[in-house]
Amino acid sequence: MSVEVRTLHLQHIVQRDCVLSLQTIRNIAYTFLQILIAFSAAKAFGANQYLGAVIGMIMIHPSLQNAYTVATEGVQQTQSVFFGLFKIDMVGYQGHVIPVIIAVWILAVIEKKLHKIVPEVLDLFVTPLVSVFVTGYLTLSIVGPIFVWAENAILGAIQWMLTLPLGIGSLIMGSLYAPTVVTGIHQMYTAIDIGQIAKYGVTYWLPLASAANVAQGAAALAVGIKSKDKKIKSLALPSSLSAFMGITEPAIFGVNLRFFKPFIAGCIGGGCGALYASLVHLGAKGTGVTGIFGILLCLNQPLQYLIEMVIAVGVAFAISFVIYKDAEPKAVTADVTETTGTTETVENIEIADNNKAEETLTSPVNGTQISLSEVADETFASEMLGTTVAVEPADGKIVAPCDGEVSNIFETGHAVCITTESGGELLIHIGIDTVKMDGKGFTKKVSDGDKVHARDILVEANLEEIKNAGYQTTTMMILTNTDEFGNVTKAEPAEVKTTSKVMTLTK
Incomplete structure (x- = not known):
């Protein structure tokens, strides 16, 4: 084997290993997202966080079919519950958020009740065991299926809206995408991408999401540029950059929702960008990346993707820049009347609420x-x-x-x-x-x-x-x-x- 061939072979191995490592690191948080959500939800509901994490593990257990495969493979296995009363699909909860949160809330309620009634000598053993078993069974048999049905109904409605003529559905969903990020529902949108790729070879949802994301970034950028407050600038500018990369939470929660008007501006910009994407039938060949780097998934229509970004960013930035204003110090106006001879002068004097520095x-x-x-x-x-x-x-x-x-x-x-x-x-x-x-x-x-x-x-x-x-x-x-x-x-x-x-x- 020549030196050139050995060198190329070595480069191929290094590249393959690097790609594998990067893919593993990139996907790790999403792979175990339900565990992380359950752990955080347990803290919020006052439950044992480690028991919450166990509930998250149950919901993505390897013995359950991966939810992302259902769109292409269908449901592979069912299971009778409550002594044969009915059957459930043995499918995991990858991409789902609401069922996880509800399950942990149930865990918290059961755990707190048991702490009160179980004798202290047995509490350490009985409470965790019973809490996890009851919560897990109720989740897999009742809570999970009900809320998955509800989420699937929402997804079905979204899919239907995207088929509306003249891009009306995309305009609406592009505007509503950011509010769904606030609720966490956006985590289940991967199912839309996968379903559309399986059916059409491309996903028309990802460009819509990209428009919504960069629009929120543009709205935050307008706040950062217009504001004279150093703290707001230091938060808004880096948050906008993050949104342009596809991670909108800092911009939405740290800036736009806080002042609300920029959030509305971002929603409008996202809707306009999504409308254009629908009219030109812009589709992505894959999923997982939005924002600026989303163009890598749209290399079949790169110009249309860039135009969509410009529309979303331009509209959101312009509206946010116009309607955002820094908060003004509270003040009241008092009328002071001076009378000199027959001449009366009225002066408006602004009196501050307080003078304490x-x-x-x-x-x-x-x-x-x-x-x-x-x-x-x-x-x-x-x-x-x-x-x-x-x-x-x-x-x-x-x-x-x-x-x-x-x-x-x-x-x-x-x-x-x-x-x-x-x-x-x-x-x-x-x-x-x-x-x-x-x-x-x-x-x-x-x-x-x-x-x-x-x-x-x-x-x-x-x-x-x-x-x-x-x-x-x-x-x-x-x-x-x-x-x-x-x-x-x-x-x-x-x-x-x-x-x-x-x-x-x-x-």
């Missing part, structure tokens, strides 16, 4: 300030509502962190809203999912409109009653109008008292 907030409860990564609720942990401080309370006395006014105290007593002297809008949320307790365990000490001073008691919470009901007592203090402050800083996690400074607001 800096305000310090103390902990709303004695206890331990924890890292947000330890908070078992993704909404609070991700600071989606605003800058957040979380405390594991040592007692149930929830106090005002500063002087201010109670703008709203929930009927259930589990949450209080306070407006501070510097204009900060605070939400103090006692426990996780404690709204479900319907006020049990909470004694309100203030009413709407009450003026409060730092360390005045707002609510007395019965921590034991909350824990016995199966809920966590972690208490969050959220600054919901963070954007209206130039700088917001938080203290590092540590033991805290109601005199400890945990947040500083600077105008």
